[in-house]
Amino acid sequence: MRGRLALGLAGLAGFLLILEVIPRLGLVSSRYLPPATEIVGALGRELAETAFWTALRDTLNGWVLGLLIAAVAGIALGLLIGAVPLLRELTASTIEFLRPIPSVALIPLVVVLLGTGLESKLVLVVYAAFWQILVQVLYGVRDVDPVADETARAYGLDRSARIVHVLWPTALPFVMTGLRLAAAVALILCVTGELVIGAPGLGTRIAIAQTSGAVADMYALIVVTGLLGVAINVGARAVERRALRWHQSVRSEAAV
Amino acid sequence: MRRRSIFKLSAAAAALATLNACGGASSEEPGGDADGPKQVTVGVIPIVDVAPIYLGKEKGFFSARGIDLSLVAAQGGSAIVPGVLSGEFQFGFSNITSLMIAQTKNVPVKVVANGAASTGQAGKDFGGVAVRKGSPITSASALSGRRVAVNTLKNIGDTTVRESVRKAGGDPDDIEFVEIAFPDMPAALESGQVDAAWVVEPQLSTVKAAGATVIASTFTDTAPNLTIAAYFAGTKLIADDPALVKGFTEAVNESLAYADGHPDEVRAVLSSYTKISEEVRSALILPKWPVEINRASLETLAGLGETDGIFGDATPDLGKLLP
Numbered sequence: 001m002r003g004r005l006a007l008g009l010a011g012l013a014g015f016l017l018i019l020e021v022i023p024r025l026g027l028v029s030s031r032y033l034p035p036a037t038e039i040v041g042a043l044g045r046e047l048a049e050t051a052f053w054t055a056l057r058d059t060l061n062g063w064v065l066g067l068l069i070a071a072v073a074g075i076a077l078g079l080l081i082g083a084v085p086l087l088r089e090l091t092a093s094t095i096e097f098l099r100p101i102p103s104v105a106l107i108p109l110v111v112v113l114l115g116t117g118l119e120s121k122l123v124l125v126v127y128a129a130f131w132q133i134l135v136q137v138l139y140g141v142r143d144v145d146p147v148a149d150e151t152a153r154a155y156g157l158d159r160s161a162r163i164v165h166v167l168w169p170t171a172l173p174f175v176m177t178g179l180r181l182a183a184a185v186a187l188i189l190c191v192t193g194e195l196v197i198g199a200p201g202l203g204t205r206i207a208i209a210q211t212s213g214a215v216a217d218m219y220a221l222i223v224v225t226g227l228l229g230v231a232i233n234v235g236a237r238a239v240e241r242r243a244l245r246w247h248q249s250v251r252s253e254a255a256v
Numbered sequence: 257m258r259r260r261s262i263f264k265l266s267a268a269a270a271a272l273a274t275l276n277a278c279g280g281a282s283s284e285e286p287g288g289d290a291d292g293p294k295q296v297t298v299g300v301i302p303i304v305d306v307a308p309i310y311l312g313k314e315k316g317f318f319s320a321r322g323i324d325l326s327l328v329a330a331q332g333g334s335a336i337v338p339g340v341l342s343g344e345f346q347f348g349f350s351n352i353t354s355l356m357i358a359q360t361k362n363v364p365v366k367v368v369a370n371g372a373a374s375t376g377q378a379g380k381d382f383g384g385v386a387v388r389k390g391s392p393i394t395s396a397s398a399l400s401g402r403r404v405a406v407n408t409l410k411n412i413g414d415t416t417v418r419e420s421v422r423k424a425g426g427d428p429d430d431i432e433f434v435e436i437a438f439p440d441m442p443a444a445l446e447s448g449q450v451d452a453a454w455v456v457e458p459q460l461s462t463v464k465a466a467g468a469t470v471i472a473s474t475f476t477d478t479a480p481n482l483t484i485a486a487y488f489a490g491t492k493l494i495a496d497d498p499a500l501v502k503g504f505t506e507a508v509n510e511s512l513a514y515a516d517g518h519p520d521e522v523r524a525v526l527s528s529y530t531k532i533s534e535e536v537r538s539a540l541i542l543p544k545w546p547v548e549i550n551r552a553s554l555e556t557l558a559g560l561g562e563t564d565g566i567f568g569d570a571t572p573d574l575g576k577l578l579p
């Protein structure tokens with residue numbers, strides 16, 4: 001574990017060094033790609049501003065709310081549709097039709113309907129994250145071992161007990177994968193919505209820095225969104241490991 | 257949720273169909289009782305042009321008229337016009353050609369106050385055509401056959417660039433316009449993706465700092481003291497709440513006059529809503545902010561737009577658009 005961390009940090013340091021050297025050597029004009037030290041300086045200035053923290057809170061608010069709505073709806077509908085064969089047949093083609101629609105394509109529509117505030121951002125986030133979760137849950141439900149299910153029936157477990165003891169444990173690894181994917185997608189859509197629609201958040205700050213020609217500030221904010229993405233992924237993996245302690249995929253990983 | 261999405265899609269289709277009838281789903285009407293201040297939200301673009309309204313808010317010109325003003329920075333006019341129509345914004349800021357285009361499409365909007373105007377001084381305007389350091393192009397007439405960047409095609413940029421070329425004796429029909437966002441223009445110009453760029457502040461300062469030369473001041477070439485942008489409202493609000501609109505217009509006018517007389521305060525207020533560096537802020541060319549809309553200049557601009565075919569077959573009706 002420590003070795004991996006060291007390697008990861010070395011990779012990051014190498015990346016920063018390249019980022020520092022390229023503009024210094026004049027390979028790319030520093031007006032368009034400031035050296036890493038300047039970006040870090042701009043990041044320091046950002047962190048000292050209250051408006052930055054408000055923007056960060058707005059972005060995280062949208063992310064949490066969006067992910068929560070998508071998770072609840074995705075898991076509930078996924079279990080329901082997955083468990084009822086008729087529903088699965090009825091919805092399969094509709095899901096396959098709606099799922100690939102890029103959330104950003106809905107931007108003009110949500111602006112007209114809901115304006116440029118939090119609601120619009122939420123629609124984009126929920127729309128993108130929901131399918132990730134729903135589809136994983138559907139796969140998870142389909143993965144139930146028929147022998148286990150039959151055994152549960154033979155022992156007289158009723159429907160709700162079978163959901164708790166057979167269906168849910170089988171689907172859980174899939175649900176966790178769906179949540180992890182959705183968490184990343186939700187962040188992307190949050191920032192995109194802010195950038196394009198102008199809903200308050202980090203994306204809006206990036207856009208303002210861009211229109212103001214404040215290049216270093218813009219990169220600093222982009223770095224913040226990147227760090228957020230890393231943090232979210234690390235957090236999601238931790239949750240996944242915790243929820244699936246008992247599962248073989250995690251148990252084999254634990255040896256590392 | 258899936259059903260809700262479908263519901264939203266169909267609701268959206270219905271809303272789009274009734275858009276021209278000004279049927280918005282957003283419900284935030286400018287509320288408040290007769291005594292309390294009225295909540296007013298204005299959709300603006302976070303650029304230099306809207307500095308007066310930020311300054312006027314700070315100075316209390318709006319609160320003195322019972323208006324509790326919120327300024328929302330939107331990403332361009334394409335988000336502001338729907339926002340005004342849906343009632344999310346009571347007022348919006350837009351360049352005047354976009355408003356003319358909206359008017360020819362019967363979008364129910366009307367100008368309520370002036371926004372920003374050209375400085376009227378050739379070579380010292382806040383927007384113009386720039387060429388990179390060492391470019392063989394030295395005058396607007398040489399732009400024929402060249403690639404010129406504008407922020408939006410078929411809008412005020414290409415119309416006024418063509419007029420500059422026309423006046424300089426070049427062929428205005430032989431320019432290849434390329435759509436590039438203002439923030440990307442300095443890099444596009446320097447790397448040679450385009451031969452010239454129609455830029456406005458603060459990017460104008462950026463390209464000048466990189467050695468670019470301004471070869472044409474397109475606004476001054478188009479008309480003396482050209483009106484470039486305006487504040488507008490939906491016609492429904494204007495009919496329903498004339499007192500609010502009157503108060504807003506007066507407050508904007510006071511802000512414009514104040515901003516025009518206090519450039520140092522304008523430069524200072526820029527730091528509150530943009531991230532323009534102090535160096536650029538202290539030196540950039542500010543627009544003029546006259547209270548009066550220069551109608552004659554807009555007739556010229558509308559005529560040029562019509563010649564260029566940016567309104568389709570329609571002719572903008574300035575009588576309907578302007579107050």
